[in-house]
Amino acid sequence: MKRIGLVCLLLCAVLALFCGVAVVWAVSVWRGPGPLETEKTVLIQRGSGLSRIAGDLEQSGVIAHETLFRAAAVLSGRQAALRAGEYLFPPGQSMETVLDRLARGDVLVRRITIPEGLTSHQIVELLRAAPGLDFPPGDIPTPPEGSLLPETYQYTYGDAPQDILDRMRVGMDRARVSLWAVRAPGLPFATVDQAVTLASIVEKETGVASERKRIAGVFVNRLRAGMKLQSDPTALYAMTKGRPQEDGTGPIGRRLLRADLDIDSPYNTYRYAGLPPGPIANPGLDAIAAAVNPERHDFLYFVADGTGGHVFSRTLAEHNANVARWRRVRAGP
Numbered sequence: 472m473k474r475i476g477l478v479c480l481l482l483c484a485v486l487a488l489f490c491g492v493a494v495v496w497a498v499s500v501w502r503g504p505g506p507l508e509t510e511k512t513v514l515i516q517r518g519s520g521l522s523r524i525a526g527d528l529e530q531s532g533v534i535a536h537e538t539l540f541r542a543a544a545v546l547s548g549r550q551a552a553l554r555a556g557e558y559l560f561p562p563g564q565s566m567e568t569v570l571d572r573l574a575r576g577d578v579l580v581r582r583i584t585i586p587e588g589l590t591s592h593q594i595v596e597l598l599r600a601a602p603g604l605d606f607p608p609g610d611i612p613t614p615p616e617g618s619l620l621p622e623t624y625q626y627t628y629g630d631a632p633q634d635i636l637d638r639m640r641v642g643m644d645r646a647r648v649s650l651w652a653v654r655a656p657g658l659p660f661a662t663v664d665q666a667v668t669l670a671s672i673v674e675k676e677t678g679v680a681s682e683r684k685r686i687a688g689v690f691v692n693r694l695r696a697g698m699k700l701q702s703d704p705t706a707l708y709a710m711t712k713g714r715p716q717e718d719g720t721g722p723i724g725r726r727l728l729r730a731d732l733d734i735d736s737p738y739n740t741y742r743y744a745g746l747p748p749g750p751i752a753n754p755g756l757d758a759i760a761a762a763v764n765p766e767r768h769d770f771l772y773f774v775a776d777g778t779g780g781h782v783f784s785r786t787l788a789e790h791n792a793n794v795a796r797w798r799r800v801r802a803g804p
Contacts, residue, residue, distance in 0.1 A: 475683040506535045512579060513769065514628065521545070524553055524573070528793035534566050543567075543637035551576045557628035578627050585639065587621040587755030588674040590713040594619055594753065598635060603628040611636075616713055617667045617750025620646055643667075646756055660696040660746060670762035671750035672740075675704035679780045684760055687765035687774055689783065700740035700770070703727055708751035709736035777801070 513531045515524055521544055525537035534540050544550040549570065556578035560569065571577075583601050585594055591614045598604060604626065612632060620642035624635050651663040660666060673687045690700055707715070707722045710731060715722030724730075732741040737748050754762075770783040772790035777800035783788040 488553075493694075502565050502567050505533060505560075505565055506559055507532050507564060507570065509525050510559060510561045512557060512559050514557050515553070515555045515573070517629075519555060521550045521553065525550050527759050528569065533564065533569060534568070540566055540570065542571060554578070580625050580627060582623055582625055583635070584623045585619070585621040585753075587758065588671075588752045590618060590708075590752050591616050592714045593717075594639075595632070595636075598632040601626075601649075602628070604632045605629050606632055606636075614640065615749075616642055617671055617753055619753045621753055621755045643753070644670070646759060650756070650759050655765070658763070659691060664749075665746050666744050666762045667754060667759060668748075668750045670754035670758040671752045672700065672702050672704060673761055674758040675752055676755040677781065678701060680757060682781060683761035684764070684766040685768065685770070686773060686781070687758075687761040688768050689770050691765045692769065692771055694745065696771070697744065699742075699744045700746070703739050704739040704749055705733050705747055705760050705792070706734060707740050708747075709738040713751075750771065760790065 489594060498531060499574045510726035511531060511533065513533060514529060515527065519527070521541055522537075523622060524536070525540045525544075526532045528540065529537040536687075541550075543566070544553065547570070553573040556576060558572060558577070559579040560572075565685075580601055581601075583598070585597065589597070595611065595613055598608060614636055619636065619639040622639070622642060624638060626635055647663045647708075651666060654666070658666075660669065669687065672690065673683050676686050690702075693700055697790040707727060711722050716724045717725065731735055732739070735742065738751060740747060768783075769785050771785060772787070773783045774790065774793045774797050776793075777797060782793050784793055
């Protein structure tokens, strides 16, 4: 009996030692660096159970032992809290940290920048090309021109593009209200809608931030004088209806011709006086600010100067001389 008792005691001691070693190993693996050598993005699909999640993490090289991961998730009571989504894991992240991130839903946040001056159609197409957005079958309605605020927006995998469009619309609504409230007195238009329309023309006329207020001042002077705005971007919009070519050759695939300026459209400010019936693009905050607080001066004309900016003039004779100079620059040596 004594011998049997001794054997049992010895077995218990061995078992305890084994369990102790196992626990030390498990804790070491659990809290130690993971096997990932370079950062990696892993998508946890919606509806994935614990086994699927652990298997995907091991197959992706984020963790080394899916069984240990599953056990830890169950023992901690977090197996039902693991959230689907797109995760970016840095190299060597421990299994403990991986479980914590999934339980918090610490998903990868993506960003998309919407440049100023795009049409609503172009913005929808930009969203369509953004990775991770969940477009519905078919198409989505194109928002009204000038209703979206260009800015950088955050989103996560699986978000609907309509969510971003709604945030852009809210941003534009707020910008319109705040900037219209501090407009200069005596503007030759009466509504914030007209201000956004003018801002969209200013946005398309120049990519030089310092010129926006001056160009807005030119158009305000022409409106006050009853002159046609004669803005090339409005003629281009009349031709493209907000769907310009995207092949890198310009909105119509060629240079604007004099004959194009006769297109019969209320958006064509070469043919019709005053502001167009609506915006020709989605202007940014600075362009709207320029439209409601334009620079005060007596310029009535401007033309490209060959360096990306414009040269301004007060008389038609000055303007014609500047145009001739620009044509020589454009023709080259």
